[in-house]
Amino acid sequence: MKGFTLVEMMVALLIFGLISAAGVAVMSFSVDSQKIVRVRTHRIGELQRARSALKADLAQAALRTVRDEAGRPVGRAFGGGEQEVGGPMLQLVRRGWDNPDADPRASLQAVEYRLHDGRLERRARPALDGAAYGPPQVLLSGVREGRVAFRVRGEWIEALPNGPQQPLPQAVRLDLTLEDFGPLSQLFLVSGEPAT
Numbered sequence: 001m002k003g004f005t006l007v008e009m010m011v012a013l014l015i016f017g018l019i020s021a022a023g024v025a026v027m028s029f030s031v032d033s034q035k036i037v038r039v040r041t042h043r044i045g046e047l048q049r050a051r052s053a054l055k056a057d058l059a060q061a062a063l064r065t066v067r068d069e070a071g072r073p074v075g076r077a078f079g080g081g082e083q084e085v086g087g088p089m090l091q092l093v094r095r096g097w098d099n100p101d102a103d104p105r106a107s108l109q110a111v112e113y114r115l116h117d118g119r120l121e122r123r124a125r126p127a128l129d130g131a132a133y134g135p136p137q138v139l140l141s142g143v144r145e146g147r148v149a150f151r152v153r154g155e156w157i158e159a160l161p162n163g164p165q166q167p168l169p170q171a172v173r174l175d176l177t178l179e180d181f182g183p184l185s186q187l188f189l190v191s192g193e194p195a196t
Contacts, residue, residue, distance in 0.1 A: 043180065050139035051186060053122055054174065057111055058188045060094040061168055066110050067129040078168055078190075079160055080113075080148050088112040089148050090172065093128065113139075115146050120176070142179040149173040 004012075063077045080090035090113040097109035110125040112133065120143050121136035149156045150169035160166060172188045 046140055047181075047184075050120060053139055054113070054172075054186070055188055056096075057092065057094045057122075058172055058190050060096045061190050062093045062095050062108060063168060064093040064108055064128070066093060066125075069130060069132040071130055078166070080150075088114045089146060089174075115143060118143050118179075120146065140176070140178075144177040144179060146174065146176045149175070 061078060065077045066074050068074055074091075078092045080088060080092075091111070093108050093110050095108055097107050106128055108128055110128055110133075112123050114121055114123070114136075116136070118141065119138045120140040122139055123133040123136045125131045125133055147158070149158050149172070150160055151171035151173070152160070152167075152169045154170075156173065160169065168190050171190060174186045174188070176184045176186075178184055
């Protein structure tokens with residue numbers, strides 16, 4: 001009766017150990033890859049949601065001035081670009097605010113976008129005139145800095161001229177620097193019309 005020698009058993013255990021180690025390494029790599037893909041997918045989804053919100057608001061822009069919570073008229077219907085600390089990057093009135101409950105309110109909505117603590121936030125007013133902005137909706141996190149520029153009469157400018165009767169810009173460019181992706185520039189057409 002023949003059996004395995006000790007050397008043959010040790011070689012077999014070594015081969016089994018190498019195959020097991022390779023399997024564990026492949027599984028570990030797969031789990032790490034899944035985590036990275038999940039994080040990246042979430043981040044790309046966040047970028048797409050932010051872009052969709054901006055695109056929808058700018059495509060529905062309206063030239064309609066509003067009053068602040070104290071009842072004072074705001075200087076212009078569409079503004080931004082002043083880059084003051086804590087101030088809005090962009091503010092506008094948009095058409096097409098859904099009203100599924102048929103509440104007694106306008107279909108226009110005043111919205112603003114601002115950078116706050118590394119986040120791009122969108123805030124809206126519950127009413128056009130005399131209402132304060134509601135709580136912010138965080139659209140994008142990990143933002144180091146952001147700037148807007150406006151296409152007016154064929155030229156890019158960083159701040160819109162003052163005055164309530166200024167026309168809407170043709171386009172808006174949003175330049176962001178993100179912690180994970182670096183510089184990101186997005187262009188949005190403004191296709192709104194004056195509100196009645």
